[in-house]
Amino acid sequence: MTDSETAATGAYDTAFFLRWMALVATAVEREAGRLTELDAAIGDADHGSNLQRGFRAVTTALAEEAPKNPGQVLVLAGRTLISTVGGASGPLYGTLLRRTGKTLGEAEQVDAGQLRDGLRTGVEAVAKLGGSAVGDKTMLDALVPAVDALAESFGAASDAAEQGALATVPLQARKGRASYLGERSIGHQDPGATSSALLIAALAEAAA
Amino acid sequence: MRMLINVAETVVPDALRGLAAAHPELTVDVANRVVVRRDAPVSGKVALVSGGGSGHEPLHSGFVGRGMLDAACPGEVFTSPVPDQMVRAAAAVDSGAGVLLVVKNYTGDVLNFDMAAELAEDEGIQIAKVLVDDDVAVTDSLYTAGRRGTGGTLFVEKLAGAAAEEGAPLERVEALARRVNESSRSFGVALSACSTPAKGGPTFELPPGELELGIGIHGEPGRERRAMMTSGEIADAAVHAVLDDLQPDSPVLLLVNGMGATPLLELYGFTAEVHRVLSERGVPAVRTLVGNYVTSLDMAGASVTVCRADEELLRLWDAPVNTPALRWGC
Structure with a gap:
């Protein structure tokens, strides 16, 4: 299947992107405890509460500033995460959404190809900022396969992200705080890859 | 908790x-x-x-x-x-x-x-x-x-x-x-995990009779888990680790730092052991600061930091400081 023969078709407007962000916020509220538990094993036990703080602020900002197009929704969400989360996940998730949003530009609605290209640009910005690659046991282990599978369908992207997150279990962390553990990071699922899978699952849910 | x-x-x-x-x-x-x-x-x-x-x-x-x-x-x-x-x-x-x-x-x-x-x-x-x-x-x-x-x-x-x-x-x-x-070089040891307010409990499980060597300051586990050691054995491990890496050819400034839950009584006993190992290695500590300065919530344990001291650094160390946690010369 080539990029032009995509199964994820249709047009995605401001309401779709607002729905996506709302579904991410709901998922983060629901899964915060699990994310923090995963982080306790190989990090510092706060990934869930940090994202909770960030996406609550995103929900407020989106309601107050009423962005007018898909790009503005994601840029505002990203900027809000950078200003409220801190840690590594603030700049990384903030950059992911901000750069994706900037790539979408000022269009009133975008098609599946534009969304995919935007996300790919966002994911590449995350890789550059974090200096990391697939296999380092990070967000990228869920995000990169998800963007690749997006050409097929939203459901396939969500499955790929979930599989990617699960596949971090046997990996040794090379980036972030988990890397200090050396071999002791093996056998644990990466919290960042897990929350990235939530982000993509929410995207599929918004499209359903 | x-x-x-x-x-x-x-x-x-x-x-x-x-x-x-x-x-x-x-x-x-x-x-x-x-x-x-x-x-x-x-x-x-x-x-x-x-x-x-x-x-x-x-x-x-x-x-x-x-x-x-x-x-x-x-x-x-x-x-x-x-x-x-x-x-x-x-x-x-x-x-x-x-x-x-x-x-x-x-x-x-x-x-x-x-x-x-x-x-x-x-x-x-x-x-x-x-x-x-x-x-x-x-x-x-x-x-x-x-x-x-x-x-x-x-x-x-x-x-x-x-x-x-x-x-x-x-x-x-x-x-x-x-x-x-x-x-500067540091090495830390944890005798207990710490508890973050967000989690409400310990960030890792440390069974009785064991300790973590090579910990950071964020409640992350260390590089290695060992059976409990004495203060003197811990000082040996920590001081050798920092000196082997730094290889100082001059006296050092020394920080014996508590992680938050270790009493000063234990910390001063540990300081005596750290000084013993330093003198065995022929490295004099010209200034020693003991206390809880770079902590990890309620973690028990300690870290050792040494800094090669020349005349300029020694003068700057002794210069007046007036802050909530460090105050001298003023």
């Missing part, structure tokens, strides 16, 4: 309100989470700004004052502050002589301070940065986020702060801070 808090969500602002109440010589902006020495900006002086996750008190807010930091930005517990705080702090303390950002080497701190440096420079503030990475427990730097910033941060903030107070220009303060970092 019982904690002396109201609710987990407000531990940081609650502590800042207390800091403001106890220290009228500081300006504490609780809403924006910025702690500034009251007489800032000090005319003609290079300003030092640091920050990091909360949970390491007195680092960094307790080191704000004459002879050390001009401002500190506390983040959430164990979470780097956000760029907005750092830009606000830099703007509040810059006299026009420039600002040195003291950044502990953690992915989150580095990313947020990098973003802040760019924004502050856009506002016309001259910015320099020093990255503190003194922890020898992280060995394989190619496959990790690099060495962590721990106890060496105190030496960087004290010594560079004293140089700035003497009127050194930004390039000199920056070069000195870098030299102090390169001259």
Whole structure:
């Protein structure tokens, strides 16, 4: 299947992107405890509460500033995460959404190809900022396969992200705080890859 | 786990309100989470700004004052502050002589301070940065986020702060801070995990009769778990680890740092053992600071930091300092 023969078709407007962000916020509220538990094993036990703080602020900002197009929704969400989360996940998730949003530009609605290209640009910005690659046991282990599978369908992207997150279990962390553990990071699922899978699952849910 | 808090969500602002109440010589902006020495900006002086996750008190807010930091930005517990705080702090303390950002080497701190440096420079503030990475427990730097910033941060903030107070220009303060970092090494040991307010319980399980060697300051487990050791055996492991890495050919400044829950009685006993190992290795400690300075909430344990001391560094160490947590010569 080539990029032009995509199964994820249709047009995605401001309401779709607002729905996506709302579904991410709901998922983060629901899964915060699990994310923090995963982080306790190989990090510092706060990934869930940090994202909770960030996406609550995103929900407020989106309601107050009423962005007018898909790009503005994601840029505002990203900027809000950078200003409220801190840690590594603030700049990384903030950059992911901000750069994706900037790539979408000022269009009133975008098609599946534009969304995919935007996300790919966002994911590449995350890789550059974090200096990391697939296999380092990070967000990228869920995000990169998800963007690749997006050409097929939203459901396939969500499955790929979930599989990617699960596949971090046997990996040794090379980036972030988990890397200090050396071999002791093996056998644990990466919290960042897990929350990235939530982000993509929410995207599929918004499209359903 | 019982904690002396109201609710987990407000531990940081609650502590800042207390800091403001106890220290009228500081300006504490609780809403924006910025702690500034009251007489800032000090005319003609290079300003030092640091920050990091909360949970390491007195680092960094307790080191704000004459002879050390001009401002500190506390983040959430164990979470780097956000760029907005750092830009606000830099703007509040810059006299026009420039600002040195003291950044502990953690992915989150580095990313947020990098973003802040760019924004502050856009506002016309001259910015320099020093990255503190003194922890020898992280060995394989190619496959990790690099060495962590721990106890060496105190030496960087004290010594560079004293140089700035003497009127050194930004390039000199920056070069000195870098030299102090390169001259400092740390190694930490945990006898218990710590409990974060967000989790409400220990961040890892440490069975009775065991300890963690090579810990960081964020409740992460260490590199190695061993059967419980005596204070003397722990001092052997810690001092050999730092000296083997640093190979000092001069006397050292010594910090014997408590992680938060170890009594001073034990910490002073440990200090005696650290001095014994140093003298066995032929390395005199010309100054020794003992206490809880770079902590990890309620973790029990200690870290050892040494810094190669030449005449200049010794003079800067002895220079007056007046902060909530370090005070002498004034």
